[in-house]
Amino acid sequence: MLLKIRGLLLATLVASALPALAQPKKNHPVQFSPEALERLKMGEDTLALLSYAVVNDSIEQERFAACRALITTLVRTLKVEHSFHYTFDRVKSVSIMSPPDSSFRIFTWQLFVNDSTYRYYGAIQMNTPELKLTPLVDRSDNMEIVPMHESLPPDNWYGVLYYNLIQFDSKEGRKYLLFGYDAYSFFDKRKVIDVLSFDKNGVPAFGAPVFDKPDAKKAAFRMLFEYSAEASARVNWDEQYQMVLFDHLIPVPSPFGRGITFVTDGSYDGLQLDKGRWKFVDKVFNDVMSEPPRPEPVLDNRNDKDILGRSKTKKTKGGP
Numbered sequence: 001m002l003l004k005i006r007g008l009l010l011a012t013l014v015a016s017a018l019p020a021l022a023q024p025k026k027n028h029p030v031q032f033s034p035e036a037l038e039r040l041k042m043g044e045d046t047l048a049l050l051s052y053a054v055v056n057d058s059i060e061q062e063r064f065a066a067c068r069a070l071i072t073t074l075v076r077t078l079k080v081e082h083s084f085h086y087t088f089d090r091v092k093s094v095s096i097m098s099p100p101d102s103s104f105r106i107f108t109w110q111l112f113v114n115d116s117t118y119r120y121y122g123a124i125q126m127n128t129p130e131l132k133l134t135p136l137v138d139r140s141d142n143m144e145i146v147p148m149h150e151s152l153p154p155d156n157w158y159g160v161l162y163y164n165l166i167q168f169d170s171k172e173g174r175k176y177l178l179f180g181y182d183a184y185s186f187f188d189k190r191k192v193i194d195v196l197s198f199d200k201n202g203v204p205a206f207g208a209p210v211f212d213k214p215d216a217k218k219a220a221f222r223m224l225f226e227y228s229a230e231a232s233a234r235v236n237w238d239e240q241y242q243m244v245l246f247d248h249l250i251p252v253p254s255p256f257g258r259g260i261t262f263v264t265d266g267s268y269d270g271l272q273l274d275k276g277r278w279k280f281v282d283k284v285f286n287d288v289m290s291e292p293p294r295p296e297p298v299l300d301n302r303n304d305k306d307i308l309g310r311s312k313t314k315k316t317k318g319g320p
Contacts (some may be wrong), residue, residue: 010176030085032301040086043077051093052109067111070094074107084127099167103127106196108136109182110161118166118183120159124204134204140182145257148220151207158182158206158222160192170276173197175208176277177244179236184226187256191242192233193223193271211271213280223271225249228261234268244271245284 032040050073053066077083084105088096098105108122122136138159140146146158160180167176175197182190195208207221227233227249235246247264254261270281 008137017050030082032082032086033142036081036083039080040083043073044088044090046073047077047094048090048092051091051109054109055093055312058087058200060113063111067121070109074123078123078131078133079127083129084125095162097162097165097178099165101167101174104198106162106178108160108162108166108180113182115186120157120161120182121160122157122159128202132202146222146224147207148224149209149218150221151205153178154204154206158192158194160190160194164236166228168273168276170208170210172208172276175210175276177237178206185229187229187254187258188226188261189229189233190227191233191246193235195222202246210277211280219277226262228252228255228263230255231263231314233264241270241284243273243281243284245298246270248283 047070050066050070054063054070056067057063080086088094094107094109096105096107104124104126104189105121106124108120111119111121113119120136120138120140122138124134124136125258126132126134134154135153136157136159139156140158144159152158160182162178162180164179165176167174169175175195178192178194178196180192180194182192184190193211194206195210196204197208198204209219211220211223213220225233225235225246227247233247233249236244238245245268248267248269249262250265251260252263253259268284270284271278272281273279
């Protein structure tokens with residue numbers, strides 16, 4: 001597979017050198033030097049092909065090799081001058097999220113190991129002249145219980161694929177709400193709402209005590225939603241209602257004969273921002289909605305969605 005990738009890469013680079021087949025110009029916010037732009041385009045082509053292999057290659061060893069090459073290529077490419085302002089639009093199988101203040105962007109992707117094992121990789125790039133890059137090291141395999149009342153450093157990250165990000169202000173300073181998906185296991189999936197913040201030295205940390213629930217003795221640092229792989233659960237910011245909405249989950253016998261699991265009951269709970277804290281809202285709507293505000297699910301149905309939750313009827317899964 002990697003030999004095929006190298007062949008495709010060579011063909012892509014040759015094609016990109018022909019004026020008639022050149023990519024349309026993008027409106028970059030900064031002026032790239034010809035050398036920097038060439039290096040960024042070459043890096044983008046390589047990342048697109050490698051990330052496609054990470055998601056789609058049927059051979060485990062090839063997926064792992066592509067993932068390792070993806071890491072080194074990403075690090076090398078992000079060292080190019082002004083790389084923060086390059087959008088990497090062709091890299092479809094890596095989530096790239098940036099807040100409205102453009103202070104940083106976060107890259108995450110998923111590696112399928114087997115039906116019950118997934119690994120997550122990521123990095124945070126700062127919008128600074130130094131282009132500081134912080135790797136995210138997924139340690140979720142070592143977390144028998146997800147820590148709900150402590151902050152986690154980048155080298156002890158609860159790995160997920162981030163699919164949305166919003167910024168908010170608190171008395172401690174600006175923070176960012178991250179929405180992530182964890183394929184977790186064959187039987188159950190997870191979604192996570194986490195908080196990203198930076199100290200005065202620009203060091204990132206995940207989790208903050210900003211989630212308030214009436215019956216809780218203390219604020220949670222993050223929120224975790226675990227549900228049956230047979231279900232589809234919404235957890236996301238809703239622009240219309242200006243709040244976080246998520247499916248209310250109820251316990252039911254597992255369809256796989258594994259005790260109790262959780263499914264949605266058609267009602268919604270939520271989180272509303274109040275002076276820098278997220279207040280729990282029980283039963284947001286009085287009645288079960290006939291047409292709930294549900295976007296396309298994120299990786300809840302691998303046959304119909306690509307790695308970022310986009311419909312495969314519109315785009316090939318993770319294709320470059």
